[in-house]
Amino acid sequence: MPPHIDETHDAQRLSWVEGANAGGDFPIQNLPLGIFSRAGGAPRGGVAIGDAILDLAALARGGLLSGEALTAAEAASAPTLNAVLELGAAPRRALRRAVSALLSHDAAQRSRVEPLLVKMADATMHLPARIGDYTDFYVGIHHATTVGSLFRPDNPLLPNYKHVPIGYHGRASTVRPSGTPVVRPLGQTKAPDAQEPTFGPAARLDYELELGVWLATGNAQGSPIPIAGAQDHIAGLTLLNDWSARDVQAWEYQPLGPFLAKNFLTTVSPWLVTMEALAPFRQAQPPRPEGDPRPLPYLWDEADQAAGSFALNLEVHLSSAAMREQGLTPLRLSHGSADAMYWTIAQMVAHHASNGCALQSGDLLGTGTLSGPSEDSQGSLMEITRGGAKRLTLPTGETRAFLEDGDELALSGRFEAEGFRAIGFGACTGIVEAARTA
């Protein structure tokens, strides 16, 4: 077997848990980590399997684990996963192998594990970790080019783009799990032809399809993370929706970047899909187009290039309130692969820490919008409707330039590779609510 592929990735392995073998996002090959609670209970760590959650605190107490797997399960018994993330890869891997064995169709201990399962329908999901800092990158080159051309028609892709993994700091306090209502923000905007700005509900509310990267271990302030080891600092991935108020953004973003246009809410899928689960879906980073500069040495690692991309299909669906009332299928806004990342997630980490900036366990990085090269794979309405110029028609006959109150937006992603069972992220959704005005 290739490195990092083990019996937990065996496509033939089935689980005795109902729903785990039905082709959903959470077969026994996935086993993502998350924080859940039941009515009246404290948040605690769990593993998704089919339509259920394995309670890790109960498992740790149950006498079914030992060694590093037990250490990891105990660390995951807290209201956040920070402690287990901080342990790094080895205990996480040990826990994965132990849980996989316990949930496998041939597990002898089934009768002792079954009482430790909680139905997903009975649980509330929380953020997987207490986020120290949240940083959003801009590695989707098609998005950067298309949006750049809207903001700066003469200069879409700036000269630094192919040298620097561009990123900026986002707001940690407003990252929320899937399902959190998207209250339309108020903001200051100025139409290009207006004399003065005004303040009111944002009119150009948009989404951005991104991946979230959760950090396992950090670095001491002043000590960069070499690119060759950067991968080891990453715990796993989620989906991330960087909700954006385009009219606020256009007026505020110069010279220091987006601020209130983005920081009212960022939604993530609550299940952290671990790097262990992703091993079968790693693929070579697409070669840079001829003529593009070779990255500086602090960003270049052959092993990272050889496995820096993921066999991941991403989709976005929209349903208006009227569509849901009429029982209509959500409209697919885009579908595409995630290989449009100009920089790998290891390059993002190495760049971030290259000046000695202290990264911490539980930090969240966003990739930036992952649009593909074609019109049907664009990851924001800004791109799909050409900044609102080309309205979208919904199955009800309604049209959209940007998101309207009542709209539900859903991101989804599936990892697929020949010979392996596909896995996914679970839900990353939000319904737009009307602005709260005094």
Place this chain on the structure above:
Amino acid sequence: MPPHIDETHDAQRLSWVEGANAGGDFPIQNLPLGIFSRAGGAPRGGVAIGDAILDLAALARGGLLSGEALTAAEAASAPTLNAVLELGAAPRRALRRAVSALLSHDAAQRSRVEPLLVKMADATMHLPARIGDYTDFYVGIHHATTVGSLFRPDNPLLPNYKHVPIGYHGRASTVRPSGTPVVRPLGQTKAPDAQEPTFGPAARLDYELELGVWLATGNAQGSPIPIAGAQDHIAGLTLLNDWSARDVQAWEYQPLGPFLAKNFLTTVSPWLVTMEALAPFRQAQPPRPEGDPRPLPYLWDEADQAAGSFALNLEVHLSSAAMREQGLTPLRLSHGSADAMYWTIAQMVAHHASNGCALQSGDLLGTGTLSGPSEDSQGSLMEITRGGAKRLTLPTGETRAFLEDGDELALSGRFEAEGFRAIGFGACTGIVEAARTA
């Protein structure tokens, strides 16, 4: 007495604590809050008085407090001040009045309080709070104009500046207390005439003179903070040095703003000077120049305008390693008042939360560089040396375009008003160390 002025501000009140009456930053009229530790001990809350620190945990246990003052002292016994900040103004004020009485020259309980004092020389200072998010604003209009003219000669002050309190998210994990070494960051830079970027120690290392604003209480996500109540969310101020690598900044900052140029370190003075202590030093916000736009209603409050500025003098001193070896007095780089803030701190808070962004107890806001209108009041070397073009000569004959290894940079600030005893922030210093290259 005017509102918020009470017996704790009485200029005649002296303390029995040695050094408190000698004209330093910490007379009995100040009583700032901070987190200190002694060798081998856990960090805990304290109040600065003269050259000593009153241990609040010991005071809480000592039977000398009651009611809200006791509640506040107990909350301040933790390794961060977050819990006491979260209580809001009333318990903070009650603690201030009780501590002022106990430290007053006529205090009957002197013998019971004296054992609770720790010499500052025996203590290590920490950050006052666990910072949820750190946001840096840009309200120093002279700085924005001067720096803008260096980055964008044709367009120094952008059209949004007088309408929007421009701000952006900074890095919370690298905010550190005074005295933390300033390790010269590595970074990617490209000289304007170079073909390709390079990676190495930043050559244009600079400081920025700012105020730090510590938040007491936050707001629920989705619920803005009205400008009229914004003041109540602020606990107090510190000095803040936004260390900046100008060569990294110039290459990376478009289109999303400064990132690695700033996030390697931000230094704050560790003593949080409370809004209660600052009551005598409030003054009217200078009127906007004729022709400037009136702010939108969500940013406008007459009471805030009437007392939104501070009678504060700021200074910056530099000493090279050679100057210190020769026992030379540090060179004053600038001195000026803090009234060049185009927006008040209440306006910063109201704007930040205007889109529903959740602010939290212990969040830190920077004002942006507070340069005055004259050449001797500019708050960064970028401004003083015109981007390095006009080198500065030190008393040793050395010259500086930007900071060199071994340089010590010190910010200081004194609040002064007729009829009141002046108070200050204490130290906000850092010595530049050579880059750590592999």
